[in-house]
């Protein structure tokens with residue numbers, strides 16, 4: 001029952017988190033550590049029901065498949081790790097966890113404020129004027145240094161794209177391949193993860209990247225540095241895009257861990273879940 005009370009306290013704190021300030025964060029932690037140890041009676045049971053009801057609704061609204069939903073619920077039942085890991089994902093910059101897909105655009109003509117030019121270093125760049133948000137640029141440097149130690153040299157080939165650039169790019173693909181084909185591999189302006197300034201396309205930007213030393217290295221190790229494969233093989237029906245072995249989004253180590261641990265490494269599922277969780281009462 002103690003663990004369940006912890007879960008319930010966290011659940012309540014999670015729903016209030018957006019309204020809380022920094023001081024609230026300390027309160028949340030003390031709640032997570034079992035401030036309400038006496039709550040072993042009826043109240044705890046009701047809160048437990050509220051938490052699992054919200055969890056079930058978020059999983060359902062996020063269209064998480066039944067088998068995966070059951071495993072998430074089982075994990076949440078086992079102890080406080082699931083809710084604590086979820087809260088950790090929700091502490092940072094909201095754009096790191098923001099759902100950006102074919103039906104969830106960025107704010108109108110969104111442009112990140114902290115873009116900086118990539119200069120290479122532990123990684124290579126294929127041209128000048130590649131840009132990322134500051135946190136992602138730092139994380140790329142850290143990951144690339146680790147890859148280098150293992151003999152993999154990462155090459156950044158594409159990164160931030162403005163709304164206007166994506167508009168040109170998408171229009172060109174539609175002209176060349178037709179709209180139906182273009183929609184399978186290119187985002188419409190306003191709907192591209194690249195516009196977040198948190199995404200890197202690595203290497204050759206084609207399927208051969210998966211078989212390279214760098215491609216294998218990032219797939220195995222990227223999440224430890226906060227990088228998550230956005231469009232995995234066999235998930236076009238879920239992500240809306242064909243497999244892109246080269247396209248990684250920086251989500252931060254906490255969310256990357258959460259994606260791997262509870263959602264089989266499928267970023268789209270985890271982001272859909274978090275989106276529904278944050279938007280439900």
Ligand SMILES: [Zn+2]
Nearest residue numbers: 194200201247
């Ligand atoms: Zn890409």
